[in-house]
Amino acid sequence: MIELENVGYSYGGGELLSDVSVRLSPGSFHFLTGPSGAGKTTLMKLCYGALQPTTGRVRAFDADMAGLDRDQMALLRRRVGVVHQDCRFLDHLPLTDNIALPLIVSGHDKEQQRQNLDDLMNWVGLSQRAEALPPELSGGERQRAALARAVILSPDVVLADEPTGNIDWEMSQRLLQLLIELNKMGKTVLVASHDLALIRAAKSQVQARVLRIANRQLHLAGADL
Numbered sequence: 001m002i003e004l005e006n007v008g009y010s011y012g013g014g015e016l017l018s019d020v021s022v023r024l025s026p027g028s029f030h031f032l033t034g035p036s037g038a039g040k041t042t043l044m045k046l047c048y049g050a051l052q053p054t055t056g057r058v059r060a061f062d063a064d065m066a067g068l069d070r071d072q073m074a075l076l077r078r079r080v081g082v083v084h085q086d087c088r089f090l091d092h093l094p095l096t097d098n099i100a101l102p103l104i105v106s107g108h109d110k111e112q113q114r115q116n117l118d119d120l121m122n123w124v125g126l127s128q129r130a131e132a133l134p135p136e137l138s139g140g141e142r143q144r145a146a147l148a149r150a151v152i153l154s155p156d157v158v159l160a161d162e163p164t165g166n167i168d169w170e171m172s173q174r175l176l177q178l179l180i181e182l183n184k185m186g187k188t189v190l191v192a193s194h195d196l197a198l199i200r201a202a203k204s205q206v207q208a209r210v211l212r213i214a215n216r217q218l219h220l221a222g223a224d225l
């Protein structure tokens with residue numbers, strides 16, 4: 001589904017990723033871990049075409065991303081839902097409008113928008129918060145809203161960057177359950193996380209592979225995690 005082949009990524013500060021190869025096959029669940037600054041966000045950006053590799057190639061849905069034109073890239077982006085580390089809401093718009101933005105931008109009609117939105121708000125447990133402004137939300141509510149926005153176009157792949165970064169254990173568990181549910185629906189899921197306790201909790205519930213970035217390279221973590 002998404003495949004990195006011998007990918008390297010360098011910027012002015014030097015080489016961040018070197019010879020990274022990984023395949024996120026359809027329906028798989030992966031965690032991505034590693035120290036702060038190791039390149040987890042960068043690797044995710046390479047997966048959805050926000051960054052281009054310096055060497056190697058990234059394939060998504062059987063196409064080499066380097067060969068995609070703007071329209072093809074826009075289509076690809078719809079198939080990959082991203083939960084950004086900082087959530088990125090428009091603070092002056094109610095939550096429901098923030099979550100609906102991808103639907104509006106992609107031209108879904110009003111009735112379809114309303115139905116999808118109601119279902120999704122219910123699924124993430126935010127129906128009562130539809131009219132709240134983003135700054136009024138708790139950390140856990142923000143993360144669930146960001147997840148709802150990421151999946152509103154029914155993507156095949158969900159990439160979540162530290163989705164439980166600033167929330168307590170109970171709320172992290174709730175978010176994890178949503179990610180597991182998405183995976184059980186057949187979606188490919190990649191979650192970047194520092195939280196080893198969360199990863200261990202997940203591994204008892206879902207078949208997940210744990211990838212670790214260390215010294216610019218990607219390693220498959222063993223059972224000792």
Ligand SMILES: Nc1ncnc2c1ncn2[C@@H]1O[C@H](COP(=O)(O)OP(=O)(O)OP(=O)(O)O)[C@@H](O)[C@H]1O
Binds near residue numbers: 011012037041042
């Ligand atoms: N194009 C770029 N220009 C400048 N710096 C970059 C660029 N790409 C990555 N970096 C730097 O590389 C490092 C890795 O960033 P990245 O956000 O991918 O790490 P991370 O593992 O997600 O970190 P964290 O766990 O703290 O979120 C950071 O220090 C970042 O500033």
